[in-house]
Every structure is written in C-alpha cells, then in structure tokens.
Amino acid sequence: MSFYHDHLLEQDFYPVVRFYYYKEWQDFKMQVHSHEAIEIMYVLSGTCLIEVDGKTHKLKKGQFIFIDGHVPHKLHVEPDKSCRMSNIEFKFQKLQTVFPSFRDIVSENQALKLLTETPQSYLLFHDSSDVSHCLDSLILELDRKEKSSVFTEQLLLGQIFIRIAELAAQQQDTSDAHVYIQKSIEYMHQNYDRDIRVKDVADAVHLHPGYLHRIFKKAMGTSVNGYLINHRMSKAKELLKRTNITITDIPHYIGMNSQQYFSTIFRQQTGTTPKQFRKESRYKERSEITGEYFKHSVQ
Template sequence: MRIPDIEGGSGLERLGLFPAEWLEGDFQPRVHAYYFKEWNRFEMAYHRHDSTEIMYVISGVCRVELDGGPELSLKKGEFVILNANAGHRLIVDGKCRMLNVEFGLAERTGAVPSLRALASEDEPLQALLTLSEPYAMLRDPEDAYHTLRSLVLELDKNGMEGGTLSRLLLSQLLIRIGRLWTESARGDSAPMELYVRQSVDYLYQNYDRDIRVKDVAAAVSLHPGYLQRIFRAHTGRTLTEYLTDLRMEKAKMLLGQTGIPISDISDYVGVGSRQYFHALFKKHTGMTPVEFRRSADTHRWTPGV
C-alpha cells in the first residue's frame, strides 16, 4: 500500500485525512492499537506513525500540536482524527484522560461491506474519507464515544483480530464521525441545531430517569438558560414540555401494546409519583390510564375472529 511521502519537511499541507487507497479496493478498517490513559502535566515529542489515530478526551483538557499546522485544544467530549502520517505531539498542562484508537487498512473479510461500498451509500462517510485536510476536530454528543467504547470492549473480549462485531463497530464509528463532520460543516446555524438534536437524543435515552434542565445542559456543555432559549426557538416547546410529551407518548405505547401493570407505567417513563403521572396522562390524552388501556383493548378486538 502506498504511503504519502512526507519526507523533507512536515508536508502537512499535502496530506488528506485518508489515503486514496481506502476507496479504491475491497478494504475494511482494522484496529492496530487502543488504550485508555490519564496524562498528568505531560509533553510529548513530535512523532508520526502509519496508523490513522483517534484521540478522544474523556475528561480534562489537552492540546494536540500538528507539525507544520495548528494547535488544537481539546476538552471533554471532543476528539481529533489524524492522518496516519501527520506529525503531532500531545501537551497536557493539568490532567487529561483520553481514549486513543489507531487503525489502518486491511483486506475485507466476512460479511461486513467494504469502505468503498459503505461510502457509495452514505454521503457523509464519502465526504469524510475524501477530506483534503490531514485532521478533523469534532465535538461529540456521545454518539461516537458509545460506539468507540463498545469497539474497545469487544476487542478486549475477543483480541485484536476481533470478529464480525468489531469490524461492524469500526465501520459504524467512521459513519458516525462522517455525520458529525457533515453537521459541523453546515454553517453558522448548525451549532444551535446540533445542540438541540443532542438534547433531544439525551431525552430519548434518559426519559425513564429523573431529568432536570441542568442535566441536559451539562450533557451538551451549555448554560441551562441558553439551552432553554435555543431549544424553545427550534422546537416551539420548553425542554420540560418536550420531555413530558415524550413520556406521555411512551406511556401510551406501553399501555396500548404491552401488559405492564398500569401501576408500574409511571416508573417506566420516569414519573416518580403515580398520582402525578395519572394527572399528566389525563391532561395529555383526555383519558385516565385505565380508560386508555380499555380503549386500546377495544380497538384491538375484532368481532368474529
């Protein structure tokens, strides 16, 4: 496989994020190394390697300097993906915990499609794999992190060769990163839309818990008041109203499609008080939970069957 020639200077401007070969054959990405590491007041020498690298900050703040390029400051929930031959170094002034994954190209095996096949059906992945810059720094609503962590746990369990699931997860990770990149490149209005989408995702993933506005704001790293303003501007509802509507829709589904006792439904949708749940549900639907279930049972019954 051809490696871009960067001798005789940093050559940073001549590197794209991925070599062209990634889309020229029947290839899959394959992890070469991965590790969790907490750095404490550390300064690394410039280096480069023949693997594409993802450096994901779990906590703290760190800086990544690119040889011949900019200095990137990364905080919790941010990551950088680096070209395999981009010279770089890590600088940590305080503490920084990171998850690093290095990966390269391998011949396709098994049932997982090649990167070329995936990119032909996913425009954001195509855009990522043909990015002309040698790096991409992105903020993650934890979509990428959950996939990244699942990948690492799978490799821990089954070894570096992994298997079908590890190949699927690495391909999924690149697809998610491609979508994050596309969203970040939309323009000045994209960040607010992204924060709202991240907030909605958080509500869907946690509606069964006791959620407050400050919890959602912390999850997307915004001030609660500012998040409230942009959320209402984009959805027409406050965070609390959106969460209540979501919980009531989930309650309707559970009442109409499952046999879960009505007395337990409030716990399933994150409303601690059964009395309060009943009041909310009636306000939302015009029926009590008992009346709604009876109505659902009636509609499911077909005479003569």
C-alpha cells in the same frame, strides 16, 4: 495509508485497529511524531493540548480529534492538569470477512462519501456521546482478545466512521450558514437606505428566501426582516439625535418610503413618537452639557 487514499475506494479494504487504550495523562509532554496509522483521540475528562500539523488546539471533555496517517502531532498536558482519554489507531488492509468493505460503506452513506472527497490532515469535533459509546464498545470488544469478533469490530468501526462523517457534515453546514448570515448582514448594512426586501437580501447571497429566513432566525434569534427593521430604527434614532433632517424626510434616509409605517414601527420599538424622541434626546443632551459646565465651574 491515508483515510482519503484512492485505493480505499477502488478495492476492498477494511480498517484494522493496531493500538488502543484508556489513559490518564498528568503533566505530560509528548514529542512531535507521526505514524502510518490513523488516530482518534477522545477526551473523557480534564483538558489537553494537541499540536497537529503546526497548530495547537485545546480539547476538553466530550471533544475528540481525528488525525490522518503520517500527520505530525503531539499531546501536551499542562502542569497540575490531567487528561483522561480513549484512543485508537487503525490502518486499512484486506481481510476475509462477510462485512461490507470500506468502499461499500462509503457508497451507501452520502455523508461518508463527502468526507472522503474532502481530504484534511485532521478534524476536530464536539461529540453528542455517540462516538464515545462506539469507542467504548470497540475497546471492550478488542479487550476480549481470542473471543473478539472481526465482524463486530468492523461494525463498530463502520458506525464510528459514519458518525464522524455526519458530525463533519453538520459542522460544514454550520460554517456555511455563518458565512451566508454574515454576507446578508453586510448587504443590509450597505443597503438599508434603499427599498430592499428579504428577497433582495436572499438574491444577493444566492440563497432561497425561505432557507435564508430559517438559518438566519436560528442563528440570530430574529428574522431577516426583523433585523433590517431594527437596523433602520437604530439609524433613525441617530438621525433624530444628531441631525436637523425633518421627521418627514427621515423615512427616505432609511429605506422606508411610508411616513405612517415609519411612525408606527418607531413607536412600537421605542414607546414614543419620532418627534417626542428628538425633543427628549436634545433636552437630555443640553442637560448633560449644562451639568458638565457647572461641574467645571465649581472646580
């Protein structure tokens, strides 16, 4: 049964581990296969290649993959390489236990609810050690055999599911943020010559200005306004070096309608005035041309 099957949220089912191990693989190549059980493969050391659903991924220490049931996959450890991993395979079935069923846990955890609503054949993660600890505890519990507790197994599996769901939500947030940041940068590159503000950028990507500011600064190391100013100054330098546009007109070409503000920002960033920057740039360019001329003349 798939991790995303509707029956899991309609009736009381429980995850049950059918197979588990710690294993160090060396120069190993598995045939492509699939099985009913859902699988978690966690790399403890070394590296390996996982081919799943027609795509190949390289996993290293601290990374793991969650593969849904009936999804074709194989493991490959390259020659002269090794990979130690922990692994569990589980199915869902009905049990007699006082522990909440899978649908009960889903109803109480928003991240897990979102995960079950977004079916994917597999998920790749970089763990912060939480899942590794839960897997270790689960395997030790399963090793106790007749002394193992169904309740404890369900508790540990529930913790693993919730942590995986939280990691998936974090990855989605990061992915979404990246998309918004790229769209914001594109908008600024296309409109830097206009009198735009942070609010205009936020409106263009349909975000609240405060939220855009937060994710942009975290990813880029500067604010939206700071990035826009830097881009405008970069364009101003090009205009000063490559054109004869008057210095008083240049601010209008880069969306800064105040000559005084432009000169102040330009000096803060370059340590010189626009006039001096143009003079030094052209002197340098003439010197390079002259140098090249004498170089070829001597040859």
